[in-house]
Amino acid sequence: MALIILASASPRRSELLQQIGVSFRVQPADVDETPETGETPEHYVERLAREKALAVAAVAPEALVLGSDTSVVLNGVILGKPACADDAIATLRELSGATHQVMTAVAMARGSRCESRLAISDVSFRELSNDEIAAYVASGEPMDKAGSYGIQGLGGIFVRELRGSYSAVVGLPLQETSALLADAGYPVWRNWPSSLESGT
Numbered sequence: 001m002a003l004i005i006l007a008s009a010s011p012r013r014s015e016l017l018q019q020i021g022v023s024f025r026v027q028p029a030d031v032d033e034t035p036e037t038g039e040t041p042e043h044y045v046e047r048l049a050r051e052k053a054l055a056v057a058a059v060a061p062e063a064l065v066l067g068s069d070t071s072v073v074l075n076g077v078i079l080g081k082p083a084c085a086d087d088a089i090a091t092l093r094e095l096s097g098a099t100h101q102v103m104t105a106v107a108m109a110r111g112s113r114c115e116s117r118l119a120i121s122d123v124s125f126r127e128l129s130n131d132e133i134a135a136y137v138a139s140g141e142p143m144d145k146a147g148s149y150g151i152q153g154l155g156g157i158f159v160r161e162l163r164g165s166y167s168a169v170v171g172l173p174l175q176e177t178s179a180l181l182a183d184a185g186y187p188v189w190r191n192w193p194s195s196l197e198s199g200t
């Protein structure tokens, strides 16, 4: 098995990669997350996932490096991580009663080569009251998350409907990630433990 590195500081991404039985080490990438002028959200998330993977692959050329990026997009506009509590409140007011897209890209780099996939999910929120938005922001949960919420946490109560990939919304699209690893010759299921008796 090749050395696999997850180029991410996100605890959610680590948990998701562990969930599918991959052994890996974590080495976060430090890349400039400023969007280019006129860049579409789709291009932005895929470019950032690739840049994160390639930044770490440049210093670990023997490894398979996974990078990922998640953005919440409302009416074509990227809503990033909140800068402060007021920013989180404003974002959640915008998401209330509306459908937004969660775009997550995953990239796999080895040396200077890189493959990537993009997963787009539609998430519909019910109407949120000002009191519950205030309580949610006070909990601290929104502060490190794209779109100021976590579907896997307290914010799960806001979601009326999800069309797409749950793991992609949380931060790492598992189907696409396993496809990239399989294409590189490392199907994740080869590492799965077996609970079956040998039969003799």
Ligand SMILES: Cc1cn([C@H]2C[C@H](O)[C@@H](COP(=O)(O)OP(=O)(O)OP(=O)(O)O)O2)c(=O)[nH]c1=O
Pocket: 007, 008, 009, 010, 011, 012, 013, 028, 029, 052, 068, 069, 070, 071, 072, 081, 102, 144, 145, 146, 147, 149, 150, 151, 152, 169, 170, 171
């Ligand atoms: C929409 C949503 C986002 N998120 C999180 C996933 C990501 O950690 C974060 C999006 O920020 P990212 O900039 O994609 O990632 P990150 O800065 O946390 O980590 P790194 O760049 O080192 O990989 O938002 C949730 O946990 N749940 C959700 O429902």
